[in-house]
Amino acid sequence: MSEKEYAPTAHITEITLLQPAIQAWKYYLRDQGRSKYTVKAFIADMYILESFLAPDKAIGAITTKDLENFTNWMENERDAPCSPKSLARRITSMKSFFRWLNQNAVILVNPAEKLVQRSVTSPLPTVLSDTEIQLALETAEQFRSADTQDARPFTLLALILETGIKKGECLGLNLNHLDLDSPNEPFIFIRYTNPRYRYKERKIPVSEKWVDAFREYKIQYQLTNEIFPWSPRRLEYILEDIGEAAGLDKHISFDMCRWTSSLQDLLNGVEGDKIRQKLGISKIQWREVHLKLRRLAQGQGIDLDASKPDPES
Numbered sequence: 001m002s003e004k005e006y007a008p009t010a011h012i013t014e015i016t017l018l019q020p021a022i023q024a025w026k027y028y029l030r031d032q033g034r035s036k037y038t039v040k041a042f043i044a045d046m047y048i049l050e051s052f053l054a055p056d057k058a059i060g061a062i063t064t065k066d067l068e069n070f071t072n073w074m075e076n077e078r079d080a081p082c083s084p085k086s087l088a089r090r091i092t093s094m095k096s097f098f099r100w101l102n103q104n105a106v107i108l109v110n111p112a113e114k115l116v117q118r119s120v121t122s123p124l125p126t127v128l129s130d131t132e133i134q135l136a137l138e139t140a141e142q143f144r145s146a147d148t149q150d151a152r153p154f155t156l157l158a159l160i161l162e163t164g165i166k167k168g169e170c171l172g173l174n175l176n177h178l179d180l181d182s183p184n185e186p187f188i189f190i191r192y193t194n195p196r197y198r199y200k201e202r203k204i205p206v207s208e209k210w211v212d213a214f215r216e217y218k219i220q221y222q223l224t225n226e227i228f229p230w231s232p233r234r235l236e237y238i239l240e241d242i243g244e245a246a247g248l249d250k251h252i253s254f255d256m257c258r259w260t261s262s263l264q265d266l267l268n269g270v271e272g273d274k275i276r277q278k279l280g281i282s283k284i285q286w287r288e289v290h291l292k293l294r295r296l297a298q299g300q301g302i303d304l305d306a307s308k309p310d311p312e313s
Contacts, residue, residue: 011024012024012059012101012106013060013106014058014059014060014061014106014107014108015058015060016058016059016060016106017055017056017057017058017059018046018049018050018053018057018058018059018062019047019050021059021097021101021106022043022046022047022050022097025042025043025046025097025100026039026043028100029042029043032196033194033195033196033197034196041089041093042093042096042097045089045090045093045094046093046094046097048074048090049067049070049090049094052070052073053066053070059101059106059107060106060107060108062098062111063111064111064112064113064114064115066111067094067111067112067115068115071087071090071091071115074087074090075087084118087118088117088118091112091115091116091117091118092117094112094115095112095113095115095117097112098110098111098112098113099112099113124292124295124296124299125255125256125259125292125296126250126256126259127256127259127260127263127296128250128252128256128257128260129300132246132248132250133161133260133264135246135247135248136157136242136243136246136248136252137154137157137158137161138246139242139245139246140153140154140157140158140242141154142245143242143245144213144216149216149220150220151213151214151216151217151220152217152220152221152238153238153241153242154213155210155213155214155216155217156170156228156235156238156239157239157242157252157257158207158209158210158213159188159206159210159214160254160257160258160261161257161260161261161264162204162206162207162210162261163188163204163206163261163278164204164257164258164261164262164265164278164279165188165190165204165258166254166258167232167235167236167254169190169280170227170228170235170254171226171228171232171235172190172191172192173188173190173226173227173228174225174226174227175218175223175224175225175227177189177190177191177227178214178227180206180211180214180215185205186205186206186207186208186211187203187204187205187206188203188204188206189201189202189203190202190203190204190280199280199282200280200281201280202277202278202280204278235254236253236254239252239253239254239257240252240253258279259292259293259296262275262278262279262289262293263293263296263297265278266293266294266297266304267297267302267304272286272290273286275290275293276289276290
């Protein structure tokens with residue numbers, strides 16, 4: 001169903017106030033399969049705009065100047081100015097909302113069209129060095145061989161370092177997403193129930209060492225369906241416990257392991273597009289990720305260009 005056919009705009013006109021229009025947009029976003037976190041953030045952004053404008057301001061009366069005044073207030077005049085990242089997202093929210101209204105012919109002019117988007121340069125992620133990777137894995141291995149044998153820390157840490165999967169993908173893994181007896185190599189299958197994210201589905205190989213640890217872990221915890229049947233926070237604590245036991249200053253996290261995995265692939269000469277596919281990201285997203293990985297490599301004193309073979313040789 002196209003945006004113009006979407007029902008919630010049927011009762012909205014240019015004289016509708018902002019609040020009911022925001023509610024209609026929320027239903028639209030949900031219907032389009034946007035994640036609950038995205039919907040929550042977008043709607044919260046629009047309610048900040050609604051609180052800034054006059055209470056009787058109709059959506060058809062909102063101008064580009066109103067939106068520019070709002071962004072200036074957010075950036076410079078609000079009691080708690082928002083960060084550059086938050087401001088960029090709120091501009092994105094406004095552009096998406098008013099584009100939706102305009103494309104559905106609720107408003108004839110899109111006031112957010114000429115609103116200048118703010119670019120945000122996020123800081124480089126923290127990664128584990130080769131020494132820290134080895135120390136963390138050896139520490140996790142010690143949990144596995146202790147008197148109270150526990151293969152869970154090693155299974156979790158090694159999986160993320162090998163595959164670079166996100167926390168949500170890790171939590172979504174079920175036993176039927178594993179093929180550990182593949183004639184070629186064992187792999188995990190990242191799947192999505194929402195059709196919107198089917199392009200992220202992929203097979204990622206895992207090592208025989210991980211398979212051995214997993215089989216121990218499966219018996220120890222009597223798994224029946226979910227591979228990690230715990231809360232996101234519990235899994236985060238497990239990673240943090242490994243880091244503390246290893247004596248690392250860094251707090252090991254899913255994000256840190258994902259970036260570390262990608263950097264290791266890049267340093268090992270894996271083709272960029274294969275890394276991108278392994279991460280399950282688009283070519284547009286890969287541009288920024290690749291740039292950050294190269295900067296991380298440079299930070300470790302590694303010149304990726306210099307490491308390439310001379311085509312004349």
